[in-house]
Amino acid sequence: MAGEVRAQGAVKSGQLDFPRPLTTVDVVIFSILDDKLQVLLVQRPAGEGEPFPLSLALPGGFVDIARDRDLAACAARKLKEKTGVTSPYLEQLGSWGSASRDPRGWSATHAYFALILADASTLTSDARWLPIRDGKLREKLAFDHGEILASAIQRLRNKVEYTSLPAYLMPAEFTLPDLQRVYEIVLDRPLEKSAFRTRILSADMIEPVAKMRRGPNRPAQLYRLKKNSEPVYFVRTFNPPE
Amino acid sequence: MAGEVRAQGAVKSGQLDFPRPLTTVDVVIFSILDDKLQVLLVQRPAGEGEPFPLSLALPGGFVDIARDRDLAACAARKLKEKTGVTSPYLEQLGSWGSASRDPRGWSATHAYFALILADASTLTSDARWLPIRDGKLREKLAFDHGEILASAIQRLRNKVEYTSLPAYLMPAEFTLPDLQRVYEIVLDRPLEKSAFRTRILSADMIEPVAKMRRGPNRPAQLYRLKKNSEPVYFVRTFNPPE
DNA sequence: ACAATAGTGTCTATGAGACAATATGGT
DNA sequence: ACCATATTGTCTCATAGACACTATTGT
Numbered sequence: 001m002a003g004e005v006r007a008q009g010a011v012k013s014g015q016l017d018f019p020r021p022l023t024t025v026d027v028v029i030f031s032i033l034d035d036k037l038q039v040l041l042v043q044r045p046a047g048e049g050e051p052f053p054l055s056l057a058l059p060g061g062f063v064d065i066a067r068d069r070d071l072a073a074c075a076a077r078k079l080k081e082k083t084g085v086t087s088p089y090l091e092q093l094g095s096w097g098s099a100s101r102d103p104r105g106w107s108a109t110h111a112y113f114a115l116i117l118a119d120a121s122t123l124t125s126d127a128r129w130l131p132i133r134d135g136k137l138r139e140k141l142a143f144d145h146g147e148i149l150a151s152a153i154q155r156l157r158n159k160v161e162y163t164s165l166p167a168y169l170m171p172a173e174f175t176l177p178d179l180q181r182v183y184e185i186v187l188d189r190p191l192e193k194s195a196f197r198t199r200i201l202s203a204d205m206i207e208p209v210a211k212m213r214r215g216p217n218r219p220a221q222l223y224r225l226k227k228n229s230e231p232v233y234f235v236r237t238f239n240p241p242e
Numbered sequence: 243m244a245g246e247v248r249a250q251g252a253v254k255s256g257q258l259d260f261p262r263p264l265t266t267v268d269v270v271i272f273s274i275l276d277d278k279l280q281v282l283l284v285q286r287p288a289g290e291g292e293p294f295p296l297s298l299a300l301p302g303g304f305v306d307i308a309r310d311r312d313l314a315a316c317a318a319r320k321l322k323e324k325t326g327v328t329s330p331y332l333e334q335l336g337s338w339g340s341a342s343r344d345p346r347g348w349s350a351t352h353a354y355f356a357l358i359l360a361d362a363s364t365l366t367s368d369a370r371w372l373p374i375r376d377g378k379l380r381e382k383l384a385f386d387h388g389e390i391l392a393s394a395i396q397r398l399r400n401k402v403e404y405t406s407l408p409a410y411l412m413p414a415e416f417t418l419p420d421l422q423r424v425y426e427i428v429l430d431r432p433l434e435k436s437a438f439r440t441r442i443l444s445a446d447m448i449e450p451v452a453k454m455r456r457g458p459n460r461p462a463q464l465y466r467l468k469k470n471s472e473p474v475y476f477v478r479t480f481n482p483p484e
Numbered sequence: 485a486c487a488a489t490a491g492t493g494t495c496t497a498t499g500a501g502a503c504a505a506t507a508t509g510g511t
Numbered sequence: 512a513c514c515a516t517a518t519t520g521t522c523t524c525a526t527a528g529a530c531a532c533t534a535t536t537g538t
Contacts, residue, residue: 063263098313108265192527195529214537215537217488418518437502439517440500459517460507460515478526
C-alpha cells in the first residue's frame with residue numbers, strides 16, 4: 001500500500017516492525033484583533049499530491065526529527081515561522097489521529113494552542129487572521145482542523161472562566177477595563193465590573209505601574225503582569241448564565 | 243541513522259519525505275483497590291533490542307494502523323487487552339514526543355487515562371496494580387512514563403476537585419458515604435460530609451435505587467449513576483486547604 | 485456644568501466549612 | 512439501652528451578582 005513504511009533498524013526486535021503513521025504538529029493561534037477573537041490560518045499549498053489544495057488550515061506540518069528536540073519545540077518553531085513571536089503562551093491541546101483524517105495515510109497530529117499579541121507579530125504572506133463569531137469560525141478548514149479549532153475554542157472559553165489566561169492576550173501595560181473587555185470578548189458576555197475587579201486584584205497576578213491611561217474621561221490605572229508567568233487559577237468560575 | 247524511515251509513496255510531494263517518528267499509545271489506568279488509589283503497570287519484555295528490559299511501564303505500545311481506526315480505539319484496545327474492561331471512563335491526557343524518550347529513535351506517545359472498577363477486571367499475567375502513596379508512585383518507570391503518570395495523577399486530582407469523575411471508580415450501586423470515601427482517597431484529605439452531600443445531590447448525577455446498604459448501624463441509601471454518562475462539572479472546587 | 489468612563493460601596497443570594505443534632509439500624 | 516454510622520440542620524463566612532453611588536478627567 002502506498003505510503004506505508006516499515007522500520008529498518010533494530011532488526012532483532014519485532015516491535016519496530018510496524019508501519020509508522022505520519023506525525024504532524026498543528027498550532028491554534030489566538031489573538032484579539034479589532035475587538036474580536038481571531039485565529040491565525042494559512043492557505044494550503046496547491047502542489048500536486050497536496051491534500052486540500054488552497055483550503056484554509058491551521059499552521060503546522062510534519063515534525064522534523066533533525067531539528068525539533070520535542071513536540072513543544074516543534075510547535076514553537078511553527079509559531080515563530082508564521083508570526084515571528086517567540087515567547088507566547090503555548091499549551092498542548094491534545095492529539096488527533098486516525099486512518100481517515102489525511103488522505104495520504106494514517107496520521108496523527110499533536111495540537112497546541114497559543115495566545116499572542118497580534119500587534120507584536122509579523123505574518124508570512126500565506127497567513128491571515130480570521131474572526132471567531134458566535135464561538136465558531138465561519139469558514140471550513142482542511143483535514144479535521146475544524147474539529148481541532150472547535151476544541152481549542154471550547155478549551156479557551158472554559159479556562160477563561162476560572163483562569164488568568166486573557167492576560168496573555170494583553171500588551172505589557174493595560175488597565176483593568178481593558179482586561180475586562182478581553183474577558184468579555186472571549187466569553188461573549190458582559191461581566192460585572194465590581195466582581196471582576198475584586199477577583200483580579202485579589203488574585204495577586206498584576207501590579208500597578210506609576211502611570212495612568214488618559215483619555216476624554218477619568219484616567220485609569222495602568223497595570224502589568226507580575227513576573228511569574230504562570231496562569232492563575234481561581235477557585236470559582238464566573239457564574240455562567242444558567 | 244538506524245531506525246530512520248522515509249516515506250515511499252506520494253513521490254510527487256516533497257512533504258512526505260520526512261523520517262517518521264515512532265508512534266505509540268500509552269494508558270494510565272486508575273482504580274481504587276484496598277482503599278488506595280492504584281495504577282496498572284506492566285513489566286517490559288526482556289527480548290534483545292528491547293529498551294528498559296523488565297522495567298515497570300505503562301501499558302501501551304505501537305499504533306497498529308491496520309487494526310486501530312483512531313487513537314482512542316487504540317487506547318481502548320490496549321485497555322481491553324490488559325484488563326478485559328470494555329467501557330471505562332477514557333480521556334486523552336496529552337502527548338509526549340522527543341528525540342530522547344525512547345532509545346530506538348524519535349518517538350511520540352499519545353497518553354490516555356482511564357478510570358475503571360478493578361473488581362470487574364481480569365488482568366493479564368504481566369500486569370499488576372501498584373499503589374499511589376502521597377500522590378506519587380514509589381517505583382521508577384521505563385521511558386518518560388514516570389512523568390506521564392505524574393501528569394495523570396495531577397490531572398485526576400485536579401478534576402476531582404470540581405467534577406464527578408470518582409463516580410466512574412464506583413460499582414453500579416453505591417452509597418453517598420462510599421462515594422465520599424473515594425473522593426477522600428483520591429484527594430488525600432477529608433471532606434465535609436454535609437457540604438459533600440449537598441453538592442452531589444444537587445448535581446443531579448445520581449439517583450436512589452429502592453434498596454439500602456445494611457450493616458451494624460444505620461442503613462444507607464443506595465444510589466446509581468444516572469443514564470447520561472458525561473461527567474458533571476461543579477462551578478466551585480472543594481475549597482482546598484490554602 | 486456636563487459627558488464619559490473609572491472605581492467603590494451596599495445589599496442579597498448561594499454555597500462551603502464547621503459542627504451540632506437527630507435518625508435508624510444492629511447488638 | 513447503647514454503639515456506630517447515616518442524614519439533616521444551623522450558623523458563619525467568602526464571594527458573585529445586581530446596581531447605585533462617587534471620583535476624575537477633558538471639553
